[in-house]
Amino acid sequence: MQNFSFGAPLQLLKEAFINANNAIHTRRVEAGLQRMSCVASLAILDAEKEMMYVAHVGDSRGYVFRNGELIKITQDHSTVGFKEDKGFLTEEEAMLHPQRNEISKMLGEYMIDANDSEGYFDFFEHSFLPGDIVLFCSDGLTDLVNREGMGSILLPTATLKAKAQQLIDAANELGGKDNITVALATYAGKAPAKKKAYKNTIEVPISEEEDLLTIMDKKPARKKNSGCGYSR
Numbered sequence: 001m002q003n004f005s006f007g008a009p010l011q012l013l014k015e016a017f018i019n020a021n022n023a024i025h026t027r028r029v030e031a032g033l034q035r036m037s038c039v040a041s042l043a044i045l046d047a048e049k050e051m052m053y054v055a056h057v058g059d060s061r062g063y064v065f066r067n068g069e070l071i072k073i074t075q076d077h078s079t080v081g082f083k084e085d086k087g088f089l090t091e092e093e094a095m096l097h098p099q100r101n102e103i104s105k106m107l108g109e110y111m112i113d114a115n116d117s118e119g120y121f122d123f124f125e126h127s128f129l130p131g132d133i134v135l136f137c138s139d140g141l142t143d144l145v146n147r148e149g150m151g152s153i154l155l156p157t158a159t160l161k162a163k164a165q166q167l168i169d170a171a172n173e174l175g176g177k178d179n180i181t182v183a184l185a186t187y188a189g190k191a192p193a194k195k196k197a198y199k200n201t202i203e204v205p206i207s208e209e210e211d212l213l214t215i216m217d218k219k220p221a222r223k224k225n226s227g228c229g230y231s232r
Helices: 009-032 079-085 091-098 147-154 162-174 211-217
Strands: 040-046 053-055 062-064 070-072 122-127 135-137 183-187
Touching: 009 040, 009 053, 009 122, 040 062, 040 135, 053 062, 053 070, 062 147, 070 147, 079 091, 135 162, 147 162, 162 183
Parallel strands: none
Antiparallel strands: 040 053, 053 122, 062 070, 062 135, 135 183
């Protein structure tokens, strides 16, 4: 186990990605499978801190659906994806680009040492609020269904299972050219704690020699107002 400078969630993600990468690469070399590799996106969702910790490589995508808006939080590791993220290509142009599936980074391409992996994989955190819907998906969905179309499916009230199936169905209706993978997550905020009701009670100790009336009679008497005046 290596020591990393990240906080605990990002450290776990980094270790997982490096171990997976090196295992894939080892198998790739042993089996002579020179094209064996894969993309990956992984998140740890922390409802207590309202945060999400993400590891990402390749052209799968992560989104947060918040207040009716679908926000892309990952960056595609491809030339076309980079141009789309920077605004050089529109979403429609990127979806139709002949080189949209040419990826620059994947798991298993080469062995990675923990101390030399900075910049290859993406590790970051993003806010994750009650009521948000987190969407991770493969390009089998995003190559066919645009952001507006995905948002229109996530907006209505329905179970996450139903929304995931509707996203897959939408991609299949448009051709279903590639594997379509969809993962959704959400959570509700904590209900406010109920305030406990306390009765206002006053306990008055009574000794054997005193009764309640005696105690009450011991209240200090009010001072009489003395007249103060003068005449000329």
